[in-house]
Amino acid sequence: MADSASDADITRILRSAGCVFAESEAALLIDGFTGSDLDDAVARRVDGTPLEQILGWAEFCGLRIFVEPGVFVPRxxxxxxxxxxxxxxxxxxxxxxxxxxxxxxxxxxxxxxxxxxxxxxxxxxxxxxxxxxxxxxxxxxxxxxxxxxxxxxxxxxxxxxxxxxxxxxxxxxxxxxxxxxxxxxxxxxxxxxxxxxxxxxxxxxxxxxxxxxxxxxxxxxxxxxxxxxxxxxxxxxxxxxxxxxxxxxxxxxxxxxxx
Missing domain, CATH: 3.40.50.150 (Vaccinia Virus protein VP39)
Incomplete structure (x- = not known):
């Protein structure tokens, strides 16, 4: 994936992988990562890794809660x-x-x-x-x-x-x-x-x-x-x-x- 990948490009990839909220997820990934890190983040999401574990945080009660890989994601x-x-x-x-x-x-x-x-x-x-x-x-x-x-x-x-x-x-x-x-x-x-x-x-x-x-x-x-x-x-x-x-x-x- 090129560094200039757009929201639309990543949204399409995520939607093809079955992500229901592909557009908002794409925006969060682009905001949080660049270059090869963005490529890796998108690949992990396509493979099924929870978005929150990729970002390192989950929104809960209006707060950003740190979430590490292998930890239950708050719903x-x-x-x-x-x-x-x-x-x-x-x-x-x-x-x-x-x-x-x-x-x-x-x-x-x-x-x-x-x-x-x-x-x-x-x-x-x-x-x-x-x-x-x-x-x-x-x-x-x-x-x-x-x-x-x-x-x-x-x-x-x-x-x-x-x-x-x-x-x-x-x-x-x-x-x-x-x-x-x-x-x-x-x-x-x-x-x-x-x-x-x-x-x-x-x-x-x-x-x-x-x-x-x-x-x-x-x-x-x-x-x-x-x-x-x-x-x-x-x-x-x-x-x-x-x-x-x-x-x-x-x-x-x-x-x-x-x-």
Missing amino acids: RRTELLVHRAAVTSPRIVVDMCCGSGAVATALAHRLTGVQVHASDIDPVAVRCARRNVEPVGGRVYEGDLYEALPEDLRGTVDVIVANAPYVPTDAIGSMPSEARDHEPAVALDGGVDGLDLHRRIASNAPGWLAPGGTLLIETSRRQSEDTAGIFASHGFDTDIVCSDDLDGTVVVGIRMSDG
């Missing part, structure tokens, strides 16, 4: 987690299975004086999340769910948010190649019914939440009743919130007892 639907968490005006938030740390970062920008913590089991995600979360005053921990958190957070957390994996194992193969081939399986695979992590997060959440604290987990509409049932079995007063605009679904649970 617009996950903005619903931020909106619902923010209305509770929390003082202490934990972003569980944080990936890039997009939710924690967005909440830190939106809420004055909030203390944000984030955790993930994937060291690549943790490294990426630290680039986003630490500049806004938050902390990121590496480890398996609550095992990663400092003990002094027990019983003090106002909100736990989680975009935990919820794709059933057998459905991974039918996901778009952008996700299946370029995002880590640990960020996608939710077990046989997709709810393994939901069970683990909900079962241990009461010990970390302050009385009246809130647990919010993103899920699909199809799975939402099952996730809500998991919440209820652990003593949460539960609601399901959906957004047609964001195509998002969040199960909300309020801790009603010390159990």
Whole structure:
């Protein structure tokens, strides 16, 4: 591809590769790269690499979130987690299975004086999340769910948010190649019914939440009743919130007892 390749040239190449938003993607690639770097960026996009991993950032809640290769790309639907968490005006938030740390970062920008913590089991995600979360005053921990958190957070957390994996194992193969081939399986695979992590997060959440604290987990509409049932079995007063605009679904649970 010549250095003088136009938006139209690159748009045509991307559209031929099946990119739905080829025109806007072409503009972003031309803005971010030149010369052979642009050639490489277009080739990677044609091969199915997520645009955000090529650019090094994703737009989320009006922010640019750093995204590294091999890290789950934050989706617009996950903005619903931020909106619902923010209305509770929390003082202490934990972003569980944080990936890039997009939710924690967005909440830190939106809420004055909030203390944000984030955790993930994937060291690549943790490294990426630290680039986003630490500049806004938050902390990121590496480890398996609550095992990663400092003990002094027990019983003090106002909100736990989680975009935990919820794709059933057998459905991974039918996901778009952008996700299946370029995002880590640990960020996608939710077990046989997709709810393994939901069970683990909900079962241990009461010990970390302050009385009246809130647990919010993103899920699909199809799975939402099952996730809500998991919440209820652990003593949460539960609601399901959906957004047609964001195509998002969040199960909300309020801790009603010390159990």
